[in-house]
Amino acid sequence: MSSSTVSRVRRQWPLSPWLFAAPGLLIIGAFILYPFVSTLVNAFTDKRTLIPGEFVGLANFRELLHDDMFWIGLRNSTLYVLGVVPALVLLPLLLALLVQKNIPGITFFRSAFYTPVVASIVVVGLIWVWLLDERGLINSLLETVGIGRIGFLSDQWLLLLSAMAVTVWKGLGYYMIIYLAALANVPRELHEAAAVDGAGAVRRFVTVTVPAVRSTMALVGALSSVAAFKVFSEVYLMAGPSGGPAGEDTTLVMLVQRTGTGLTGRVGYASAISIVVFVVTVALMLLVLRADRRAET
Amino acid sequence: MPISRRILAVAAVCAVLPLSGCGSGDDGGSSDASGRIEGDITFQTWNLRANFKDYFDGLIADFEKKYPGTEVKWIDQPAEGYADKISADAAGGTLPDVVNVSPDLVAPLAKAGLALDLDKAAGQYKKEYLDGAWASHRIPGMTGTYAFPWYLNTGPLFYNKSLFEEAGLDPDQPPKTYDELFTDALELAKKSDGKVATLANVPTVEDFGRYGVPLMNPEGTAFAFNDAKGVELLTKYKELYDAKALDPQALTATPESSGKKFLTGAVAMNPGSALDLGNFKKQAPNLYKNIGITDQITSTGHVNMYVMGVMVNAQTKKKAASVAFAHYVTDAEHQMSFAKKVAIFPSTAGSLDDPYFTKEDGTDETRVRIAAAKSLKNAVNYTPVLFSEQMKTALRNEVAKALQGKESPEEALDNAVKACDTLLRQQG
Numbered sequence: 001m002s003s004s005t006v007s008r009v010r011r012q013w014p015l016s017p018w019l020f021a022a023p024g025l026l027i028i029g030a031f032i033l034y035p036f037v038s039t040l041v042n043a044f045t046d047k048r049t050l051i052p053g054e055f056v057g058l059a060n061f062r063e064l065l066h067d068d069m070f071w072i073g074l075r076n077s078t079l080y081v082l083g084v085v086p087a088l089v090l091l092p093l094l095l096a097l098l099v100q101k102n103i104p105g106i107t108f109f110r111s112a113f114y115t116p117v118v119a120s121i122v123v124v125g126l127i128w129v130w131l132l133d134e135r136g137l138i139n140s141l142l143e144t145v146g147i148g149r150i151g152f153l154s155d156q157w158l159l160l161l162s163a164m165a166v167t168v169w170k171g172l173g174y175y176m177i178i179y180l181a182a183l184a185n186v187p188r189e190l191h192e193a194a195a196v197d198g199a200g201a202v203r204r205f206v207t208v209t210v211p212a213v214r215s216t217m218a219l220v221g222a223l224s225s226v227a228a229f230k231v232f233s234e235v236y237l238m239a240g241p242s243g244g245p246a247g248e249d250t251t252l253v254m255l256v257q258r259t260g261t262g263l264t265g266r267v268g269y270a271s272a273i274s275i276v277v278f279v280v281t282v283a284l285m286l287l288v289l290r291a292d293r294r295a296e297t
Numbered sequence: 298m299p300i301s302r303r304i305l306a307v308a309a310v311c312a313v314l315p316l317s318g319c320g321s322g323d324d325g326g327s328s329d330a331s332g333r334i335e336g337d338i339t340f341q342t343w344n345l346r347a348n349f350k351d352y353f354d355g356l357i358a359d360f361e362k363k364y365p366g367t368e369v370k371w372i373d374q375p376a377e378g379y380a381d382k383i384s385a386d387a388a389g390g391t392l393p394d395v396v397n398v399s400p401d402l403v404a405p406l407a408k409a410g411l412a413l414d415l416d417k418a419a420g421q422y423k424k425e426y427l428d429g430a431w432a433s434h435r436i437p438g439m440t441g442t443y444a445f446p447w448y449l450n451t452g453p454l455f456y457n458k459s460l461f462e463e464a465g466l467d468p469d470q471p472p473k474t475y476d477e478l479f480t481d482a483l484e485l486a487k488k489s490d491g492k493v494a495t496l497a498n499v500p501t502v503e504d505f506g507r508y509g510v511p512l513m514n515p516e517g518t519a520f521a522f523n524d525a526k527g528v529e530l531l532t533k534y535k536e537l538y539d540a541k542a543l544d545p546q547a548l549t550a551t552p553e554s555s556g557k558k559f560l561t562g563a564v565a566m567n568p569g570s571a572l573d574l575g576n577f578k579k580q581a582p583n584l585y586k587n588i589g590i591t592d593q594i595t596s597t598g599h600v601n602m603y604v605m606g607v608m609v610n611a612q613t614k615k616k617a618a619s620v621a622f623a624h625y626v627t628d629a630e631h632q633m634s635f636a637k638k639v640a641i642f643p644s645t646a647g648s649l650d651d652p653y654f655t656k657e658d659g660t661d662e663t664r665v666r667i668a669a670a671k672s673l674k675n676a677v678n679y680t681p682v683l684f685s686e687q688m689k690t691a692l693r694n695e696v697a698k699a700l701q702g703k704e705s706p707e708e709a710l711d712n713a714v715k716a717c718d719t720l721l722r723q724q725g
Contacts, residue, residue, distance in 0.1 A: 048723070049384045050409035134546055135563055154545045242690050245548035246697035263384045263405035264685040264724055 042271035049265040060272035070273065073252040076160060076235075077277075080251065081228045081284065083164045084171075088224040089217050091168065092175035097209070099176070100183050110180075114173035121170070125237030128166050129153065132238075153238060156248040163234040163249070170234075171227075175220050182216035183209070218292030225284045230277060232257065252277050330418040330609075330620040335366035338615050338622060339393035343605075346373035352638055360625050367618050380686065387411055394613040395623045398444055398606050400682040404436050405724065406608065407443040413609040414441035419620050425629060430644035433604040433678050437517025444606030445627040448641035451602045451669050451676055452570040455577075456589040460565040464488035471566075471591040475508050478566075478594050479533050482542035485565055491541035497555030497564040499547050499696045500534050502689070506679030507595040513681050520681075520717045523710035531699050531706035538700040548697040560584060568593065570640055574661055590665055592672060602676035604644065640666060642673050649673060683721060691716035 018025075043060055047053030064070045099110045116124060131137050132152035139149040152162045186209060194204045210217070232253040235243070243250030243258070250258070252273060260270025345353065357369045372393060374382050380402055386392045392411060406412045415434075416423070422445070423431055430446035458468035464485040472478040482495035502522065506512055510527040513520055537543040544550065544564055559567035560581045577585040593600040607623040609616070625631065632643035633651065640662075642649060654670035657663060692713045699709035 046723075050387055050405055050411070134544075135558075135561065151545055153549060159549075240549040240551055240554075242549065242693050242697075245701060246703065247690065247694040258687065258690060261384070262380045262686050263387070263402060264687060264720070265384065266687075266723060 039271045039274050042268050043275045045268045046266075047268040047271075049261075049263055049267060053268050056268070060269050063269065064272060064276065069247060069250060069255060070252075072248060073250050073255040073273075074276075076249060077229050077231065077252045077280075079160065080164060080167075080231050080235075081225050083161070084167050084228040084231075085221055085225045087164075087168045088171050088175055088228075089221050092172050092220070093179050093209075093213065093217070095172060095176045096179035096183055097205070100180060110176075113176055116170045117173040119170070121233040122237065124166065124170055125234060128162070129238055132162055154245065156245055159239055159244050159249050160235070163231070163238050166234045166238070167228065167231065171224065175224070178216060178220060179213060182213040186212040214295060215292060218288055221292075222285050222288040225288060226281045229281050229284060330413070330616040332617040333366075334364045334618045334621045336615040336618050337368045337370065338395060338613070338618050339370045339372055340395040340622060340626075341372045341374060341393040342397045343374060343379050344376035345397075346371075349635075349638060352635060356626065356631060360622055363625075364618070364621065367622075369622060390612070392610045392612070394610050394615060394619040395626075396608045396610065397447070398608045400433050400444075400604055400606065400678065401680060401684060403434050403443045403606060403608055404682045405685075407436050407439060407441070408724070411611050412443035413611040413613075413616070413620070414443060415445060415609070415620075416440075416442045418609070418616065419445070419624060422624050422628075425646060426627075426644055427646055429676075429678075430604060434606050434608075434682075436682055437513070444608040445623050446644035447605040447607050447627045448632060448635065449602050449604055449644050449673055449676075450570065450641050451600050451673055452568050452593065453590050453665050453668060454566055454593055455559065455569050455573065456566045456591060457559070457562060457564075457584060457587055458589045459587040460485065460489075460493055460562065461589070464493070468589060471589055472594060473592065475530070475533070475594055475596045479537065482537050482565075483540050486537075486540045486542035493565055494544040494547075494558075494563065495542050495565045496537070497544040497547050497550050497558045497567065498552070499543070499550075499693060499700065500530060502681070502684055502692060503601045503679040505530060506677065507593065507597060507599075507601055509597045512679065513683075517681070517683065519721070520714045523707070523714040527710050528706045531696065531710060534696075535700055535702075535706060543700070548700065570665075574665065588661075590661065590668075592668065597677075599675055599677045600672045601679045602673055603680075604678050605641075640669075642670055683724065684717075685720060685724070687720050688717040691720065 042053075044055055044057060045053040046056045046059070095113060099106055099113065129136075133139065134149055134151065134154065138152070143149055150158065152158050190208045190212070191204055194208050199207065230253050231251050235249055235251050236254055236257075239249040241258070243254055256270045256273045256277070259265065259273065260267050340357070342353065353371055357371055360369060361367050383392070383396065383398070383402060383406070387406060387409065392406075398406070403412055407414075423442075426446050430449060431442060433446055434442050434444040436443065454471070456468075456471050461468040461471070461481075465488060466481055466484060472481045478495070485493055485495050500508075502512060505522045505527055508526065508530045510530060511521045511524060534543060538547070544555070544558060546554070546558075550558075555564065555567060556569070556573075558564040560577070562584065574585075574588070577588055595601075607627050609619045609623050613619045627644070629643065629645035629648055632645050633648055633653075635641065636643050636648075637653065642654070648654075649670045654667060657667060695704070695709040695713035695716070698704040698712075699706045704712070
């Protein structure tokens with residue numbers, strides 16, 4: 001089609017580009033923009049599930065400051081990021097290095113490590129609850145070897161740690177695949193040159209592998225920190241709907257769900273918590289990406 | 298390009314409007330249910346299709362035959378997230394015409410003007426039901442009754458006779474009151490060196506009720522379970538928790554998880570219903586051989602009962618047909634036939650005197666049914682209708698703090714009452 005034909009078509013069909021974009025725009029508008037704007041607006045109202053509510057300014061945010069449960073949620077979500085992200089940045093990289101080699105049967109191990117990723121989180125959660133129960137397999141083994149039973153699911157901190165372990169276990173395979181792709185692009189010559197210079201495996205990992213996959217590590221860090229801050233399923237399944245003993249394992253997203261749903265849900269207040277979650281996750285993303293840029297320069 | 302902008306604006310409005318959650322915009326508000334019984338209505342149940350499809354298909358077919366020109370579309374929702382489904386429908390203006398509800402679900406719907414006042418619209422049927430059952434769907438602070446009472450339920454308490462025997466307790470003399478329960482539970486924990494707990498759940502608002510604690514003030518405007526008796530109950534539970542007579546995971550337990558603990562013999566007592574006997578027989582035959590069945594623990598002499606209701610959407614365009622169908626589902630004849638299919642109890646006057654609920658035939662199922670029907674005659678629905686899920690969580694969390702020793706029972710209950718009162722005020 002010549003340029004004159006294109007411009008003629010544009011003149012005749014000024015809507016044609018919009019029509020092509022319309023399906024995507026409608027989906028984005030209905031399922032992303034509208035809920036986002038609606039949440040933003042609701043955060044400044046006292047809207048409840050069945051009552052439209054009125055504008056209350058910053059009242060919801062002021063209430064957050066005095067809500068113990070909000071601070072518990074913020075603490076747990078932050079601890080989750082601190083506990084899970086370093087493990088999810090480092091362990092999948094080590095795993096990827098292990099399964100990178102083309103040795104017989106390695107496909108089996110790659111698939112095995114990836115299996116938890118495709119398993120349903122509900123199934124995974126239930127299996128780990130059975131394993132960690134006071135009378136579960138792990139406690140029975142511990143008792144057999146004389147250590148005694150440990151309250152993985154009844155102690156506030158052990159419960160949170162257990163949930164973190166499940167998140168790491170489930171996420172390993174996913175990030176391993178990302179690292180495998182990155183490692184495939186690391187020039188073999190660099191490793192060979194370092195080896196010729198007498199660098200051992202650890203030194204080659206630090207001086208060759210890590211710099212080569214640093215951007216990928218930043219990406220994994222950003223993705224996993226956002227996911228960790230928004231954690232819901234693992235903690236909900238292991239700690240129960242009340243959020244662990246006395247609600248001490250509640251995370252922010254669990255608090256949003258508990259506060260804002262049901263017939264008596266405080267939609268306005270839950271929206272205010274959602275806005276805090278949004279702001280923190282955006283800040284986390286920017287922080288990680290900025291740290292990566294700074295390291296590059 | 299003015300035309301394209303205009304069209305885009307129209308398209309955007311069209312996209313957003315369906316999400317705006319407007320009401321159906323019909324003749325809601327009137328309680329007049331007179332007129333011809335005809336038209337299409339929707340009927341929503343709570344997780345009943347899997348086991349009772351034939352019953353409801355027959356019920357609906359009979360109704361449609363009795364009232365030519367009517368058509369009932371049956372919707373069944375899963376148990377999980379039922380309240381969320383109703384709230385989404387209510388907010389979106391798509392609430393079905395006739396809805397299966399419990400009193401705590403009716404309360405916010407009635408306050409939002411979405412539940413039809415049956416005292417006005419169907420007061421002529423009131424005498425067909427037990428007085429207490431009809432009153433169970435009244436909302437403090439409002440006049441009117443907002444759902445037909447449907448089936449009632451109460452459960453016995455199951456106990457593991459062999460665990461009682463091993464602890465030197467008489468397996469044929471299970472505890473009946475809270476004081477007896479606490480004594481036996483401490484003995485069981487002591488004899489088993491803390492390995493066998495008697496209970497796997499922290500006390501709920503129903504426990505406070507059964508212990509004789511006033512739950513709300515007489516006006517229904519504030520909670521009151523932080524009185525001396527409430528503190529006494531929680532103090533006793535703390536003793537149980539410290540002695541491991543209450544399972545250590547009780548703080549995070551759900552009814553399902555405590556049921557499993559009972560099945561595995563980790564817990565000596567667990568509430569349930571006649572339906573559970575079948576499960577025990579299938580899943581834990583050894584437990585079934587040793588199963589003991591007793592009444593709910595109560596210090597008031599009144600057991601707790603659960604009430605199901607059938608509500609009519611106040612916004613329905615087919616009020617006459619909806620009220621007629623809701624009554625049809627809950628009338629004596631149909632409640633009785635439903636009760637014969639499943640271990641529930643009719644809320645209609647005189648039905649509990651039917652030989653089905655009074656005549657022994659030697660089986661455990663019948664024994665449980667007769668005992669439950671007998672206890673229902675003076676049972677109380679202890680769950681306040683205004684007690685929301687958020688309030689349940691607030692109470693549970695404060696109880697957990699007291700059991701862990703982070704707060705005294707007085708502090709914990711004061712905080713729970715304060716939190717529940719705040720939530721009550723926020724409900725409007």
